[in-house]
Amino acid sequence: MANIKQLSKIPERLTSGHRLCPGCGASIAARMVLMGTDKPVVVGAATGCLEVATTIYPYTAWNTPYIHNAFENVAATISGVETAYNALKKKGKINKEIKFVAFGGDGGSYDIGLQAMSGAFERGHNFVYICYNNEAYENTGIQRSGATPKGASTTTAPAGKISYGKPQLRKDLTSIVAAHNIPYVAQSCISHWNDLVTKSQKAFAVEGPAFINVLALCHRGWRYPQSDTIKIAKLAVETGYWPMIEVENGKWRFTYKPKTRKPVADFLKPQGRFKHLFKEENKSVLEEIQQDIDRQWNYLEKLVQATS
Amino acid sequence: MKTVTKNSTNKIVALMGDQAVAEAMRQIDPDVVAAYPITPQTEIVMNFAQFVADGKVNTEMIPVESEHSAMSACVGSAAAGARTMTATSANGLALMWEIVYIAASTRLPIVMPVVNRALSGPINIHCDHSDTMGARDAGWIQVFSENPQEAYENTIVAVRIAEHKDILLPVMVCQDGFITSHGVEGVEIFPDEAIKKFIGEYKIERSLLDVDKPVTYGPLDLQDYYFEHKRQQAQAMESALKNIPGVLKEFNKTFGTSHDLIEEYKMDDAEIAIVVLSSTAGTTKEVVDKLREKGVKAGLIKPIFFRPFPKERIVKALSGVKAAAVLDRSDSFGAEGGPLFTEIKSSLYETKNKPFLVGYIFGLGGRDIFPQDIEHVYNDLEAIKKTGKINNLVTYLGVRD
Numbered sequence: 001m002a003n004i005k006q007l008s009k010i011p012e013r014l015t016s017g018h019r020l021c022p023g024c025g026a027s028i029a030a031r032m033v034l035m036g037t038d039k040p041v042v043v044g045a046a047t048g049c050l051e052v053a054t055t056i057y058p059y060t061a062w063n064t065p066y067i068h069n070a071f072e073n074v075a076a077t078i079s080g081v082e083t084a085y086n087a088l089k090k091k092g093k094i095n096k097e098i099k100f101v102a103f104g105g106d107g108g109s110y111d112i113g114l115q116a117m118s119g120a121f122e123r124g125h126n127f128v129y130i131c132y133n134n135e136a137y138e139n140t141g142i143q144r145s146g147a148t149p150k151g152a153s154t155t156t157a158p159a160g161k162i163s164y165g166k167p168q169l170r171k172d173l174t175s176i177v178a179a180h181n182i183p184y185v186a187q188s189c190i191s192h193w194n195d196l197v198t199k200s201q202k203a204f205a206v207e208g209p210a211f212i213n214v215l216a217l218c219h220r221g222w223r224y225p226q227s228d229t230i231k232i233a234k235l236a237v238e239t240g241y242w243p244m245i246e247v248e249n250g251k252w253r254f255t256y257k258p259k260t261r262k263p264v265a266d267f268l269k270p271q272g273r274f275k276h277l278f279k280e281e282n283k284s285v286l287e288e289i290q291q292d293i294d295r296q297w298n299y300l301e302k303l304v305q306a307t308s
Numbered sequence: 309m310k311t312v313t314k315n316s317t318n319k320i321v322a323l324m325g326d327q328a329v330a331e332a333m334r335q336i337d338p339d340v341v342a343a344y345p346i347t348p349q350t351e352i353v354m355n356f357a358q359f360v361a362d363g364k365v366n367t368e369m370i371p372v373e374s375e376h377s378a379m380s381a382c383v384g385s386a387a388a389g390a391r392t393m394t395a396t397s398a399n400g401l402a403l404m405w406e407i408v409y410i411a412a413s414t415r416l417p418i419v420m421p422v423v424n425r426a427l428s429g430p431i432n433i434h435c436d437h438s439d440t441m442g443a444r445d446a447g448w449i450q451v452f453s454e455n456p457q458e459a460y461e462n463t464i465v466a467v468r469i470a471e472h473k474d475i476l477l478p479v480m481v482c483q484d485g486f487i488t489s490h491g492v493e494g495v496e497i498f499p500d501e502a503i504k505k506f507i508g509e510y511k512i513e514r515s516l517l518d519v520d521k522p523v524t525y526g527p528l529d530l531q532d533y534y535f536e537h538k539r540q541q542a543q544a545m546e547s548a549l550k551n552i553p554g555v556l557k558e559f560n561k562t563f564g565t566s567h568d569l570i571e572e573y574k575m576d577d578a579e580i581a582i583v584v585l586s587s588t589a590g591t592t593k594e595v596v597d598k599l600r601e602k603g604v605k606a607g608l609i610k611p612i613f614f615r616p617f618p619k620e621r622i623v624k625a626l627s628g629v630k631a632a633a634v635l636d637r638s639d640s641f642g643a644e645g646g647p648l649f650t651e652i653k654s655s656l657y658e659t660k661n662k663p664f665l666v667g668y669i670f671g672l673g674g675r676d677i678f679p680q681d682i683e684h685v686y687n688d689l690e691a692i693k694k695t696g697k698i699n700n701l702v703t704y705l706g707v708r709d
Contacts, residue, residue: 040519042388042519044384051528055527056527057529057530060527062522064522065523066524067387067524067526068525069380069383069384069410069526070380070406070407070410076372076384077380077381078384079372079377079384080342080380080381080382080383080385080386081384081387082384083342083370084339084368084384084386084389084390084517085388085517087366087368087390088339088517090368115373115374116374116376116380122373123372
C-alpha cells in the first residue's frame with residue numbers, strides 16, 4: 001500500500017512545463033509510476049506523445065536520466081542500458097543501485113514494439129515496462145491500434161454510413177505478456193492512484209522483467225471534456241471495461257473489484273468516439289460489446305480460480 | 309597492407325575472416341555485445357559467444373530477437389557508457405537501418421563488423437557490397453578489409469577511431485562474405501596485452517547512468533536545431549578524415565603494420581589503374597604483377613576507408629594515370645555506375661589532366677571474378693589509353709546479357 005504523505009516526498013521526475021495536454025493520462029501515469037521507487041531511475045520512452053511533448057530540444061522535462069531511441073524499440077533500448085549497467089557494475093565502475101523503466105504507448109507496445117518487448121521479457125532483463133494505453137495512435141491523430149476497442153471511431157477506422165468504427169476486438173496484451181512467465185504483470189488505471197503506485201512499487205521491487213498495462217486516457221481521441229479524465233477512467237474500472245488485475249509469479253488476482261459492475265454503456269456514452277453506437281441501428285453492437293466485456297471478466301475469474 | 313611477419317613472437321593462426329574478427333573482439337573485450345545470427349556473419353557471434361561461455365572475456369552478451377533490437381540495444385548500451393559492439397550482414401543491416409542512422413546522429417562509438425552480402429531480393433547469401441553501400445549516407449565510418457588479417461586489424465583500429473574525442477562516430481568494419489569471412493588464411497595475432505594497451509579504457513563524457521547529472525538522450529529536434537546538429541555530424545566526419553591517419557600511425561608504430569586511408573600498389577609509374585575495394589584488390593595485385601612482367605604499366609588503388617571518403621588521396625594517386633577503371637561490387641540503379649565510380653568521378657571534376665575513367669559493375673550476389681576478367685579490364689584501359697576513345701562508360705563484367 002502506498003502512503004500519500006510519503007509519496008509526496010519523492011521528487012518529481014517528470015517536471016512541470018512539458019507540453020502534454022491538460023487532462024492527459026500519459027503524464028499522470030508516468031508520474032505515478034515513477035513514485036514506485038525511491039532509487040534512481042533511468043527512463044526510456046518510445047516515440048509518442050510522452051516523448052514529443054517532454055523533450056523538445058533544447059528543453060527537457062525529465063529530472064532523471066532519459067533516453068528516446070525510436071518508436072518500436074524502447075524495450076530493446078532499455079535492455080541495452082540495463083546490460084551496460086550490469087557490465088559496468090561488475091567491473092566496479094558503478095556502485096549505485098539504479099532502476100530502469102520503459103514507457104511505450106499502446107501503438108509502441110501492442111503493435112510496432114511487440115517483438116522488441118517480447119524479446120526483452122524473454123531475456124529476463126531487470127526492468128519495468130509501462131504501456132501507457134490510450135487505445136489509439138493519438139500522437140499522429142487518433143488512428144486505430146491493436147488496443148482500440150470494438151466500436152470506437154478513429155481516423156483510420158471511422159464510423160460512417162456503413163461502418164460502426166473498428167469491427168475487431170482489442171488485443172489482450174496483458175495475457176500475452178503474462179504468457180512470458182515473467183515475475184510481475186498487472187493492469188491498472190490512472191484513476192486509482194493507490195493501485196497504480198502499489199503495483200509500480202511491486203514492479204520495481206521484483207528481480208527480472210515487470211509489466212503494467214495502464215489505462216491512460218486521451219481526451220482528444222476519446223472526445224470528452226479534458227476535465228473529465230479521472231471521472232471516465234473510474235467508469236472504465238467500475239464497468240469492468242478495464243479489470244484491475246495482477247499476475248504475481250503466475251498467480252492471477254483482482255486488486256479491485258466493483259461490488260456490482262455497471263453496464264459498459266455508462267463508460268461508452270460520455271465519449272465522442274462511441275457516440276454512433278447509441279443510434280438505433282447500432283444497438284446490436286452495443287449488446288455485443290457488453291457480451292465481450294462479460295466474457296473477458298468470466299475468463300479472468302476462471303484464471304484467478306485456476307491459479308489460486 | 310601486410311605481407312610478412314613484423315614480429316616473430318606473434319602467433320600465426322589459421323583462421324577464417326569471421327574467426328579473425330571474433331579473435332579481435334576477444335582481445336577488445338567489449339563491455340556489451342548485442343547481436344543476432346545471419347549468414348555469413350554468424351561465425352563471428354558464434355565464436356564470440358563461446359569466448360563468453362568459456363570466461364575468456366568479461367562481456368555481457370545480449371542475444372536479441374532481431375537486428376533491429378541489436379542496434380537498438382547497442383544505442384542504449386553505448387549511451388550508458390559501455391564499450392559496445394555488434395555484427396551483421398545484408399538483410400540484418402537493412403533491418404537495423406533506422407537505428408543505424410540514430411546511432412550515428414547520437415554520436416555513439418559503436419563498432420560493427422559487417423560481412424558484406426548481397427541484399428535481397430532475390431534472396432542470396434553471397435558477397436557483394438550492396439548492404440554497406442546502401443548505408444553510406446548513414447553517418448558511419450566505413451572501412452573495407454582485403455583479407456582476414458586486415459579484418460582483424462581493422463576491427464581493433466576501429467575502436468580507437470570510433471572513440472576518438474574529436475570523432476565519436478560509429479564504425480562499420482567490412483569484409484567480403486564467404487570469400488574472406490569463410491576463407492582460411494594465416495592470421496598474425498598480436499599479444500592480448502598490447503591490444504589492451506592500444507585500445508585503452510573508454511570513458512564517455514555524458515553517461516546515461518550518471519544519475520547525479522541526469523542527461524536527456526534523443527530529444528525531439530525540430531526546425532530550429534535539427535539542421536545545426538546534422539551540420540555537426542558532417543563536421544565530425546571531416547574531423548574523422550583529419551584524425552584517422554594519426555590513429556593508424558600509432559597502430560603502425562606499435563604493431564609494425566602499414567595502415568593508411570588507401571593502399572597504392574605499383575602506382576608510382578602506372579599509366580593504367582584499377583580502383584577496387586576489399587578482396588578483389590588481392591586478385592588484382594596478381595594480375596598487376598603478371599602485366600608488369602609483360603611491361604604493361606598497370607597499378608591498383610584500394611580505398612580502405614570509403615567513409616570518410618579520402619578524396620584528395622585518391623585524386624593524387626590517379627594524377628599520373630592515363631586511364632582508370634573503377635570496379636563496383638554493387639549497383640546504384642538509375643545512376644551512372646556504381647557508388648565508388650560516381651564518387652571518384654565527382655572527385656576528379658576540379659582536376660586538370662584527369663585520366664579517362666570508366667566503371668565496371670561486377671560480382672553481384674557472389675558471382676566470381678577471375679584474374680582473366682581483371683586482365684580484360686586492363687586491356688580495355690590500354691585501348692582507351694591508346695585511342696583516347698571510351699566505348700562503354702559503364703560495363704557489367706562477367707554477366708550473361
